[in-house]
Amino acid sequence: xxxxxxAVGCRALHSRRHGKLLSIGRGLFSGARCLVAEGETHxxxxxxxxTEKGEKVYHVFESVAKKYDIMNDSMSLGVHxxxxxxxxxxxxxxxxxxxxDVAGGTGDxxxxxxxxxxxxxxxxIKQKLKSxxxxxxxxxxxxxxxxxxxxxxxxxxxVCDINKEMLKVxxxxxxxxxxSEGLSWVVGNAEELPFNDNKFDVYTIAFGIRxxxxxxxxxxxxxxxxxxxxxxxxxxxxxxNNPLISRLYDLYSFQVIPVLGEIIAGDWKxxxxxxxxxxxxxxxxxxxxxxxxxxxxxxxxxxxTSGIVAIHSGFKL
Amino acid sequence: MLSGELPKLANRKCAAAAANRPFPGAxxxxxxxxxxxxxxxxxxxxxxxxxxxxxxxxxxxxxEASTNELINKELGIAYPIIDGIPNMIPQxxxxxxxxxxxxEPKQT
Numbered sequence: 340x341x342x343x344x345x346a347v348g349c350r351a352l353h354s355r356r357h358g359k360l361l362s363i364g365r366g367l368f369s370g371a372r373c374l375v376a377e378g379e380t381h382x383x384x385x386x387x388x389x390t391e392k393g394e395k396v397y398h399v400f401e402s403v404a405k406k407y408d409i410m411n412d413s414m415s416l417g418v419h420x421x422x423x424x425x426x427x428x429x430x431x432x433x434x435x436x437x438x439x440d441v442a443g444g445t446g447d448x449x450x451x452x453x454x455x456x457x458x459x460x461x462x463x464i465k466q467k468l469k470s471x472x473x474x475x476x477x478x479x480x481x482x483x484x485x486x487x488x489x490x491x492x493x494x495x496x497x498v499c500d501i502n503k504e505m506l507k508v509x510x511x512x513x514x515x516x517x518x519s520e521g522l523s524w525v526v527g528n529a530e531e532l533p534f535n536d537n538k539f540d541v542y543t544i545a546f547g548i549r550x551x552x553x554x555x556x557x558x559x560x561x562x563x564x565x566x567x568x569x570x571x572x573x574x575x576x577x578x579x580n581n582p583l584i585s586r587l588y589d590l591y592s593f594q595v596i597p598v599l600g601e602i603i604a605g606d607w608k609x610x611x612x613x614x615x616x617x618x619x620x621x622x623x624x625x626x627x628x629x630x631x632x633x634x635x636x637x638x639x640x641x642x643x644t645s646g647i648v649a650i651h652s653g654f655k656l
Numbered sequence: 657m658l659s660g661e662l663p664k665l666a667n668r669k670c671a672a673a674a675a676n677r678p679f680p681g682a683x684x685x686x687x688x689x690x691x692x693x694x695x696x697x698x699x700x701x702x703x704x705x706x707x708x709x710x711x712x713x714x715x716x717x718x719x720e721a722s723t724n725e726l727i728n729k730e731l732g733i734a735y736p737i738i739d740g741i742p743n744m745i746p747q748x749x750x751x752x753x754x755x756x757x758x759x760e761p762k763q764t
Contacts, residue, residue, distance in 0.1 A: 497707060506741055523704050526743040533711040533744035 383615030434492030442547020444505030460491035490521035558633035577649035
């Protein structure tokens with residue numbers, strides 16, 4: 340048994356991403372861990388080892404999973420919904436798009452994607468009717484079908500998250516809201532995605548990348564799984580450019596949010612981590628450079644709410 | 657005469673309503689997979705196999721129905737599927753001890 344673990348460990352060492360693998364592998368690869376030095380990274384304002392960061396982030400989201408959506412609404416006063424809507428509008432998916440939503444936990448982006456694709460399809464049909472084009476039999480029958488067995492055009496969304504509690508909440512939400520087709524849930528690590536190369540049209544990560552231990556690896560994985568012509572979209576908290584708003588934002592972040600966290604979710608520390616992690620995340624230009632380093636082209640960013648959040652977009656060309 | 661026709665209309669409406677029901681519960685009668693929309697949240701969607709590969713070796717996986725796992729024969733590991741959600745984190749994977757030992761003489 341030890342020999343076979345050692346053999347697998349050796350094989351793992353030969354793979355390019357062994358550093359991060361060892362940082363997350365526990366019982367399975369514990370024998371090989373001592374061979375590579377662990378780096379240090381940040382967890383909020385603390386400095387922790389890379390292994391610790393992964394575990395701590397896991398515990399944060401495990402504990403907040405059930406109250407995640409309520410907390411999002413209270414902390415951002417519902418504005419996070421607008422941010423996510425804007426992300427979808429920027430994505431502008433057409434029916435037939437394959438989306439990979441990483442760190443998608445409770446499914447906000449996935450559900451919006453499904454709604455968008457469905458309404459695009461209906462819009463297309465209406466346009467055709469208006470211009471007196473003849474619809475094909477397929478289109479006519481689909482427009483009568485209330486329950487569609489598949490999403491229009493064969494669109495598909497895979498929600499991937501490292502935390503199964505968040506995915507469980509997401510799956511339950513999907514069942515309540517009636518989303519079932521074209522939607523899949525997978526537990527996976529953003530630094531090591533369980534998908535083949537050139538599979539997806541769009542890769543999104545909304546409010547997740549700052550929690551990843553090795554952001555550059557997550558970006559490389561994003562590049563790998565996208566099809567040529569695919570789009571990378573990242574919605575994340577960023578640096579505020581206006582000094583006055585920045586002061587108000589800091590005040591709100593550090594005085595109000597952890598208190599809300601304690602009252603609503605009973606967890607001060609997790610929300611303290613949240614606001615600290617926002618401050619530690621690189622600013623717009625620096626993150627843009629990181630995205631370019633992974634190989635993406637035409638990388639742009641767009642500030643929302645004076646830079647409180649930013650959407651970074653890049654293409655694999 | 658009128659009273660005779662009304663029950664017929666009512667029956668037709670009920671039948672039509674049942675047929676057009678946009679409820680996922682209507683679908684299971686046709687699917688033979690055992691994948692039901694609502695009653696079994698633990699159902700596994702085999703369509704995911706097209707996308708999923710082992711995160712370590714990037715090789716395709718085989719679904720093992722008896723243990724409800726995804727197996728990578730080459731590395732001899734199995735990823736569990738919990739509540740219909742496959743867990744593709746390497747630390748969650750289980751070593752397949754006996755199979756790995758049996759296949760060692762065959763592998764290089």
